[in-house]
Amino acid sequence: MTVIKSIDIISWAKIHALFGIVFGLIYGIIICILGAALGAKFAMPGLTTFGLLSIIIFPIIWGIMSFILGAILAFLYNIFAGSVGGIEIELVEKKA
Template identity: 45%
Template sequence: MAKLKRIGVLSLAKLQAVLMAFVGLIAGISYAIMGATFASLAGSAGLGAGLGFLAIIIFPILYAIFGFIGGAIEAFLYNLVAGWVGGIEMDFEQQV
């Protein structure tokens, strides 16, 4: 049985930033579709399309920034707590 005693703070922060940027892109596309749909129903399609396009650009950037910060905090806290309780026990199977 192996134990995960430490996580690289920068490593997890980068991984979390990339994952959250992808989630932000999906959220931005969803926001753009819904915004354009509701704006066209209300009669102001230009505003809805503009805000939707902006969401596709801004959401992934914001999600990545907050994902990076969150990942760094998670790794730091894991390393702190793992020092007290000994880390996570994992069982690996080696392929031959």
């Protein structure tokens, strides 16, 4: 077994931010569809505009929040792994 003793904070935060951007885009698309449908049904152009802007706004906000949260989690992992041990993983070398 191999043990992960510590995680580079910035590299983990960048990966976490990419996940946040992807999920923010998915939620932005859902809100866009709902906003456009409800805005058209009830004649509310503001709702349609919010729906369209959510495709841009949600990935940015989720990406920033995920970067910050990822940095905090990596920092806490490094502290906890030092006191209770890291995550054990099994690595297998692939033979060609």
